[in-house]
Amino acid sequence: MATVELRNLRKTYLHEEIIKGVSLVIAEREFIVFVGPSGCGKSTLLRMIAGLEDISAGDLLIDGQRVNDTEPARRGLAMVFQSYALYPHMNVYRNMEFSLRLAGMPEAERRQRIGDVARILQLDPYLDHKPGQLSGGQRQRVAIGRAIVRNPRVFLFDEPLSNLDAALRGQMRVELASLHRRLGATTIYVTHDQVEAMTMADRIVVLNKGVVEQIGTPLELYHRPRNLFVARFMGSPPMNLLPVTINAQIPEGSVQVRTETLSVSIPTQQTGLEAGAPATLGIRPEHIRIDPQGAVQGVIEISERLGAVTLLHVRLPDGQMIVVQTGGDNADRADTPIRMTFEEEHCHLFDADGMALARSTDHPLLAGA
Amino acid sequence: MARTSTHMRHAAITVLAWGIALWMFFPILWMVLTGFKSEPDAISTPPHFFFSPTISSYQDVFARENYWHFATNSVVISAMATVVALLVSVPAAYAMAFLPGPRTRMTLLWMLSTRMLPSVGVLVPIYLLARATGLLDSRTGLIVIYMLTNLPITVWMLYTFFREVPVAILEAGRMDGATRWQEVTQVLMPLALPGIASTGLLSLILCWNETFWSLNLTSSIAAPLTTFIASFSSPEGLFFAKLSAASTLAVAPIMVFGWVSQKQLVRGLTFGAVK
Structure with a gap:
């Protein structure tokens, strides 16, 4: 597991600054949630960490090494997308196997790993199903499984629960929290839902218009909002x-x-x-x-x-x-x-x-x- | 009452659809029928719907020209032009769909606009170029020309298909460690395969039917079936039955091919329009 450090990260797109200097040190095994209204830059920030967006200025360090110009796959991260982004033409087994195969892992080891992960996520009965034959919750599990098999240093989640209905969302929230406890992986999680942020985070980063409004534990943010924006955003009603x-x-x-x-x-x-x-x-x-x-x-x-x-x-x-x-x-x-x-x-x-x-x-x- | 009127409307639409279909199909039917007529029957007025069929026109056609020579040229030229067009347009469409720049849209429109220019407008320069490079009456020459004239269409179609593929799936591939090549061959291509297939089919049909360049740039060695038909056309509409027989022979392969692949074609041509 790993530490992640953001040093004054900036993103400029078409002459407009979307991320205006974000600094943050994420500890090993920490569960960090980026939260904010839509358009606040939380997804962009996550994608910059993932390597899917270029970093315009500042440094990104994973385990103390600068990875600004490192290919996404070489950063040792795994990402779960909002739309799950499963490979529709591959069955569940192949979906989870893809990264391992690309990494040149021997067949027996791949089989072993996928078997283990499928057991944790209760996916064994669906290994030969295509994503189209699965329910939303099962697809979500496959997407998480695909991330876990790679044994990444850091997990990235981009609004993973927003396509699920309310009941399933509550259930997956608990499952994700217990999965995090079990794997102890450093996790960065993006959501616009402050309930998800409050319930899962070790620390929450509240973003607004590309600027960090406050960083703190859920209760700190709730009881000691630094400004009106955080006061308004955290808490329901x-x-x-x-x-x-x-x-x-x-x-x-x-x-x-x-x-x-x-x-x-x-x-x-x-x-x-x-x-x-x-x-x-x-x-x-x-x-x-x-x-x-x-x-x-x-x-x-x-x-x-x-x-x-x-x-x-x-x-x-x-x-x-x-x-x-x-x-x-x-x-x-x-x-x-x-x-x-x-x-x-x-x-x-x-x-x-x-x-x-x-x-x-x-x-x-x-x-x- | 409402039910009856719905039934009536359905019936009316069915009749209308059949009417239009038959109207469009009639020239082809007439061509096939005329091919089996004797020459006097073929040009008689009023036209004969009932006649004693004969295959003498077909015998004459086969006796006069080597059909298989032209057919082979058509197959080779259409297939090669299509393969090369796909090889060029898949990467082009990938770049335009997933890595668009500020001028991508303009480039696409400009490409399409080249299709609006009448071919005859560039006949002289193309002819001179072909002569200078020794590509007159060669399969290679036609393959190059067909490939180039179809590129705007194949790039546009593939671009449309690729745009339907969620970017997140390609990004997931990148996160999983796929190189650009693996991303395209193992993630994008399998997903867009129906689209690539329909693009290829359309390109084949367009190449097969292309007449202008084949008539102007080939004479015998590389002449495809369109030239074969033209060689049977004579002034004053003489030998109408033989012309019909030759035309039937020329369009039959692509018609059978279109029939077999029509499901794929319809899906391809309406892709994005109906979801």
Whole structure:
């Protein structure tokens, strides 16, 4: 297994810079997820690592060796494509054998390897089937098998689950995670689905317009978003964001912000905040409590009952909509006026440039991180 | 009610389709029939649908010209021109489909535009070139000309077929360690084989039917079947039965060939249009 290092990688295409200097060190056995909206450059970055796209500037190192100009196959990587990209004219066995045959591996060894991989992925009964005769999930498994047989130093996945239906996607997510634990392979995984990113990653790289917005563990990104983009992107339903005005800095590490109708004191280590400056208050739906004595009032517009939890879409007096997550047994209906409390220690504050202000409290799971 | 009208419409379409098919087929049928008539029957007005068939025209044709000589030329020239055209156009279409540059589209259109020029427009230069290089009345000369005139069509067709192959499959091949050559021969070609086959078939048919260059650049040694037909055409429509017999002999091989391969051809010609 291997380490991968990206040093200020850049990609220019037709005079337009798509990847604007990405630096990252990926440790051995690490599961890294590139996540971001479509067009953010995550697939391009993966393809640059794979060798399918030229690197315009910067260095790519695998195990400390610069591989910018090395042929894809010689980089020791294996890739699973979004469309699976199986060879339709070859059966499952031949699909997995292709790379081994090209590498000149003896027949007996090939048979042995493919047998082992087929067993892990439960593909034995389908070895003589053509890809066209397989279901989506089975094709996916063949694509993974084709990557595994090569015993690569690094696995690359390009949105591998996006063509599967929701139930199968959940199942494959678990299978991929356990496969990663079993093989212990360094893995780079691209997705636009933040649930996949949260559940599988050791570390997540959030990309936006070719720039890294934040790198961190799933919980770091969730609880300590560095800016508004990450705050918006991670979490479902997304964080509530309200434009506010800084009211006053209270000396002992907290700041008071207000809108026309509400006022909240947020603990922060940031100093030198100017009264009257615009800012954005962020609070996740699960950190708003329904509280008859609460300071914030609103009217329920829609109540989405998901069973385990209920999401209340609440209109504040100034017309802003927020989402409040409550228990599944909440009985409130639409048009009911309610009162709420924002859990202050869980509030995020972003300055006019969208950057998060330093927090003074932290999530217990992140202590020491 | 609705059901009856659907039935009526189907019936009408069927009748119309048969009508058009027969209308298009009629000249060929007439040619075959005329080949079995005596010369007076062949030119009689009104035309005779019923007559006592004779093979005397065929006997005359075989007596006057060596059919097999022309037929061999047709087969060799068409096959060679097609093979060379494919050898040139597969790499060309690969480059255009998978490694397009800013001028690829223009190059393709320019290639196609050369087909719009009437052949006679370049007759003199081509004739002079052929004479200077000693390729007049040689199979090689016709093979080169046929190959070149068909290249725009074969490149275009292959380009269209290759574009249907998902790029990711070729990239998977590259990731698996395939060289460019292995990528083309072991991944792309097997996938595009139906397309390559229909392109080859079309090229064969076009070469077989090509008349202009064969008449102008060959006389006897390298003359294909189109020249063979022309040698039976005489002014004032004399010897109509013999001309018909010769024509039947010339088109029969390619018709049988087209019949056998029609499934492949139809698939090839409608590829991309119907999915």
